[in-house]
Amino acid sequence: MSGDLLEVEHVTKCFAIGGLFGRARFNAVDEVSFTVQAGRAEILAIIGESGSGKTTLARMILNTFAPTSGAIRFRGKDLLEVRGRKRRLDFIRQIQPILQNPYEAFNPLKRVDRYLYASAVRLSGAQSQMARDEAVDAALRKVGLSLAEVKGRFPHELSGGQLQRTAIARALIPSPALIVADEPVSMVDASLRMSIVNLFQRLRDELQVSILYITHDLATAYYISDRVIIMQKGKVVETGPAREVLIHPQHPYSILLKESVLSPDDVGRGRLTLGHDRGAMESAAGVKE
Amino acid sequence: MCQSDLDRQSAGEPHPAPEGAPALSVDNLRAYYLMHYFGVEREVRAVDDISLVVRRNEIYGLAGESSCGKTTFLKTIAAAVRPPLTVIGGSVRYGFLDRDLFALSPAELSAVRWKHLSYIPQGSMNVLNPVRRVRQSFIDFAYRHIRLRRGAFFAAVEQHLQRLHLTASVLEAYPHELSGGMKQRVTIALATICRPEFIIADEPTTALDVIVQKDVLAMIREAQQQIGSSMLFVTHDMTVHANIADRLGIMYAGRLVEEAPTAEIFTKPMHPYSAHLVASLPRIGEQSRKKSLSGAPPNLADPPSGCRFHPRCSLATDVCREASPALTTLAPGHRVACYAASRW
Numbered sequence: 001m002s003g004d005l006l007e008v009e010h011v012t013k014c015f016a017i018g019g020l021f022g023r024a025r026f027n028a029v030d031e032v033s034f035t036v037q038a039g040r041a042e043i044l045a046i047i048g049e050s051g052s053g054k055t056t057l058a059r060m061i062l063n064t065f066a067p068t069s070g071a072i073r074f075r076g077k078d079l080l081e082v083r084g085r086k087r088r089l090d091f092i093r094q095i096q097p098i099l100q101n102p103y104e105a106f107n108p109l110k111r112v113d114r115y116l117y118a119s120a121v122r123l124s125g126a127q128s129q130m131a132r133d134e135a136v137d138a139a140l141r142k143v144g145l146s147l148a149e150v151k152g153r154f155p156h157e158l159s160g161g162q163l164q165r166t167a168i169a170r171a172l173i174p175s176p177a178l179i180v181a182d183e184p185v186s187m188v189d190a191s192l193r194m195s196i197v198n199l200f201q202r203l204r205d206e207l208q209v210s211i212l213y214i215t216h217d218l219a220t221a222y223y224i225s226d227r228v229i230i231m232q233k234g235k236v237v238e239t240g241p242a243r244e245v246l247i248h249p250q251h252p253y254s255i256l257l258k259e260s261v262l263s264p265d266d267v268g269r270g271r272l273t274l275g276h277d278r279g280a281m282e283s284a285a286g287v288k289e
Numbered sequence: 290m291c292q293s294d295l296d297r298q299s300a301g302e303p304h305p306a307p308e309g310a311p312a313l314s315v316d317n318l319r320a321y322y323l324m325h326y327f328g329v330e331r332e333v334r335a336v337d338d339i340s341l342v343v344r345r346n347e348i349y350g351l352a353g354e355s356s357c358g359k360t361t362f363l364k365t366i367a368a369a370v371r372p373p374l375t376v377i378g379g380s381v382r383y384g385f386l387d388r389d390l391f392a393l394s395p396a397e398l399s400a401v402r403w404k405h406l407s408y409i410p411q412g413s414m415n416v417l418n419p420v421r422r423v424r425q426s427f428i429d430f431a432y433r434h435i436r437l438r439r440g441a442f443f444a445a446v447e448q449h450l451q452r453l454h455l456t457a458s459v460l461e462a463y464p465h466e467l468s469g470g471m472k473q474r475v476t477i478a479l480a481t482i483c484r485p486e487f488i489i490a491d492e493p494t495t496a497l498d499v500i501v502q503k504d505v506l507a508m509i510r511e512a513q514q515q516i517g518s519s520m521l522f523v524t525h526d527m528t529v530h531a532n533i534a535d536r537l538g539i540m541y542a543g544r545l546v547e548e549a550p551t552a553e554i555f556t557k558p559m560h561p562y563s564a565h566l567v568a569s570l571p572r573i574g575e576q577s578r579k580k581s582l583s584g585a586p587p588n589l590a591d592p593p594s595g596c597r598f599h600p601r602c603s604l605a606t607d608v609c610r611e612a613s614p615a616l617t618t619l620a621p622g623h624r625v626a627c628y629a630a631s632r633w
Contacts, residue, residue, distance in 0.1 A: 159586065161585070189525045190525050190526045190527060190570075192581070193569075194571070194579045194580070195582075198578075198581060218499070218573055219571040219572055219573055222572075222573045222576070223571040223575075246573050256500060257499060257500065262528040263573075264527060264555055265572070267532070267551055267552050
């Protein structure tokens with residue numbers, strides 16, 4: 001439908017592993033379909049453990065590589081048609097990534113403001129020094145930082161939380177419609193996590209940015225997302241409104257996931273048990289060890 | 290290992306402390322990173338006057354943000370101190386030693402390590418030698434402490450693995466053939482094989498998936514209960530502490546700011562920082578707005594004057610800026626370092 005922001009239709013990605021003989025094939029992403037509507041900003045959480053295919057899916061949405069079959073459309077246009085500098089720049093202005101490890105996203109030998117200025121010049125069309133400074137400062141203020149704090153600093157001079165917020169500011173400079181955030185808070189301290197998670201809420205509510213929030217943390221997904229997709233081994237096992245799916249999960253894997261989430265309310269109640277239900281847990285998780 | 294090596298080690302084995310001594314007693318420990326390079330003098334006060342006691346058969350959790358000094362603290366009590374880290378003062382006494390840890394010679398330390406004191410470091414799944422099978426890691430770490438011939442040694446290892454619900458086939462695998470969770474379980478089995486009296490764990494479950502994390506935590510708890518050892522468990526994740534720690538200490542900027550039984554920290558936190566840590570935890574079923582703490586953790590090379598938390602504290606008064614509050618016992622088993630603690 002042309003009214004959708006992002007349309008993922010029966011997308012499958014098949015990887016071949018192994019040597020010259022006996023190359024095994026497996027589907028990292030298997031027949032995944034969902035849409036993100038235009039018009040109303042929302043946070044869609046994609047929940048899955050490692051090996052579920054969520055990062056592969058994110059890479060395909062960011063047009064890093066093409067799916068083996070199926071199609072991904074952004075604002076009605078298939079991603080495979082995004083070729084050539086002009087179309088690619090146009091695309092990048094509207095979809096921006098935030099990745100898991102801020103220390104990997106920034107070159108340790110480059111000052112952090114260089115990235116911000118580069119985005120301002122290439123993606124936001126700022127020409128004069130003053131326009132660039134303004135664009136960068138405005139983006140930094142949206143995340144609770146300022147140009148004065150960040151100017152001239154190297155990545156190691158900022159804390160993990162500050163660096164991740166700078167990465168978010170960089171993603172905000174071109175005023176994108178969709179942000180693909182792949183595990184944005186898993187490397188940030190638990191105590192600083194909420195400041196970034198709250199920021200995502202503000203981005204949706206005040207700046208009308210839709211966010212694809214990829215995570216394995218059910219608690220923060222419950223806290224901010226509108227809809228939720230649960231993935232296991234490349235397939236979508238359950239999807240729906242966040243409150244419904246996370247309070248009353250239906251699929252055995254979703255139920256297992258929810259039961260494994262540690263809660264601070266269990267303090268002193270000795271809920272950790274070993275061995276008894278491991279067999280059931282392992283078959284539900286499809287784990288072979 | 291030749292016979293003379295074994296003889297040398299049994300001669301150097303340290304003697305245990307008297308009965309009734311706690312598993313670990315740390316008094317006024319100070320460990321700074323002292324750097325003098327190219328005319329620059331920096332003193333990073335990573336561990337600044339910490340005193341705590343870990344009882345026998347207890348899991349003591351240590352919580353705090355990154356760069357609060359928890360890993361430095363662990364390195365210090367494991368006697369893994371290398372320049373520029375320097376121990377400035379204080380003492381570390383274990384229940385299985387009759388002397389201060391720093392008074393031991395290197396030979397005595399290597400007799401102690403792994404047999405009485407083991408360490409599960411951060412990213413410990415990387416402890417396993419990637420080019421050798423897992424059984425080689427067991428030989429490297431544990432063989433010389435368990436005085437058995439090869440066959441009997443491996444029988445003992447397999448028995449230990451079985452008690453922790455691991456199969457013996459894991460010994461024949463290479464580390465890259467195992468999943469992250471499996472490697473972590475193997476590392477825990479490795480750390481507990483000699484039945485040490487004290488285990489130090491630094492973020493052992495941080496890199497794991499949700500389902501695996503719960504399983505690994507349960508395994509840690511069971512291993513600790515089977516051996517009856519004491520454990521110092523460090524993580525920044527408060528929900529992990531809620532599920533595993535018996536007592537919890539909260540560290541901030543190199544100092545201990547609160548210490549109490551875990552349930553009390555969650556129900557009646559007395560220090561504003563602990564209260565924030567507990568209140569900001571998101572839970573499934575709760576959608577109320579969680580506030581985050583303003584500001585950033587202090588630079589330990591130039592910490593704030595007085596109480597190190599005062600720049601971020603909504604209850605800060607003049608006295609907080611001038612002098613650092615001492616850790617005092619405000620309730621049975623509950624110590625707090627805060628001038629405002631008794632007020633709310």
